[in-house]
Amino acid sequence: xxxxxxxxxxxxxxxxxxxxxxxxxxxxxxxxxxxxxxxxxxxxxxxxxxxxxxxxxxxxxxxxxxxxxxxxxxxxxxxxxxxxxxxxxxxxxxxxxxxxxxxxxxxxxxxxxxxxxxxxxxxxxxxxxxxxxxxxxxxxxxxxxxxxxxxxxxxxxxxxxxxxxxxxxxxxxxxxxxxxxxxxxxxxxxxxxxxxxxxxxxxxxxxxxxxxxxxxxxxxxxxxxxxxxxxxxxxxxxxxxxxxxxxxxxxxxxxxxxxxx
Numbered sequence: 001x002x003x004x005x006x007x008x009x010x011x012x013x014x015x016x017x018x019x020x021x022x023x024x025x026x027x028x029x030x031x032x033x034x035x036x037x038x039x040x041x042x043x044x045x046x047x048x049x050x051x052x053x054x055x056x057x058x059x060x061x062x063x064x065x066x067x068x069x070x071x072x073x074x075x076x077x078x079x080x081x082x083x084x085x086x087x088x089x090x091x092x093x094x095x096x097x098x099x100x101x102x103x104x105x106x107x108x109x110x111x112x113x114x115x116x117x118x119x120x121x122x123x124x125x126x127x128x129x130x131x132x133x134x135x136x137x138x139x140x141x142x143x144x145x146x147x148x149x150x151x152x153x154x155x156x157x158x159x160x161x162x163x164x165x166x167x168x169x170x171x172x173x174x175x176x177x178x179x180x181x182x183x184x185x186x187x188x189x190x191x192x193x194x195x196x197x198x199x200x201x202x203x204x205x206x207x208x209x210x211x212x213x214x215x216x217x218x219x220x221x222x223x224x225x226x227x228x229x230x231x232x233x234x235x236x237x238x239x240x241x242x243x244x245x246x247x248x249x250x251x252x253x254x255x256x257x258x259x260x261x
Contacts, residue, residue: 004187006227008205009061009108010179011099012251016112022156022255023165038167043213044174045238048074048224052085052126054237056228058133061107065092066226067177067208068114068256072123074175074212075258076150084150086123088226089131090143094121111179111208111254115155118256122151158253163243166221167214169255176211178223179251180241193232193239194220199248206251209239219243 050073055066069086076084091114096104099113117123124143131137158165158176169176183201190196213222220240225231231239 004182004184004204006182006186006204006230007057007059007061007063008182008207009057009063010206010208010251011064011101011108011110012179012206013110013112014100019112019157020154022158022169023162036168038164038171040217041213041215042167042171043215043222044074044170045212045222045224045235047078047174048210048212048238049235050077050083050085054228054230055088055224055226057088057131057226060133062088062092062131062133063226064109064111064114064177064179064208065089065095067210067224068095068118069123069126070210070224070226071175071177071256072118072150072152074210075152075256078174079258085126087126087129087131087143089126089137090123090129090139090147091117093139094123111177111252112155112157115152115177115254115256118152119155120151122147122149152256152258154257156255156257158255160250160253161247163247166211166253169253170211170214170221173255173257174212175256177208177254177256178211178221178246179206179208179253180246181205181249181251182207183249185245189231189239193222193230193235194218195239195241195245197242197245197248203249221246 094117095114
């Protein structure tokens, strides 16, 4: 697919009844999702922007590791008020140890796998295990020790075709890891990084991004991508996807969670 200049690399997970569900967690907390009201817009992209941005996966299918590392960045900044730029190489390679594909030499991985890695091991900082496309960097004791200092607490799966639940995740936790099927409209985003959508577009593979905002007025989600300066010129690396486009092309959604009480 030489006419599409970007790499993807996300794989969809098989269903697993052991996954914690975000909607069920809401009900356990005494909140019926269908009875809750949400604000018309929320934007957490300020916490999501890092001085080292934009992330760029290059020609490697590491998008799941890139998105999860960005979520780790977000949570560290939100909790500690400081910058910690997590290694997408560390997250991606660890996720491949957890997915359903034998070995570690395959391209791409899954959302559940990277969630498990973020909770069990954490990710070290990028200076200890820097990312460059298709460039192996060994896991060292220093990487392991650093990663263990900041792990996420848990993850929850989110019903993919329920806009209300996804918006509630963004309101409650700030961000979500979303795997969406890209298409030819992603090649040339419009104003503000908005992806044009038509059902005539050709799909180009599942891709993981970090959703960090929604706005009911233009009916869009904002997300952080890993294709370098692609997207919004004012926020390089960020884009927008319409609700209809999202619903037509979404795969899996994961909430990676830290306690903030």
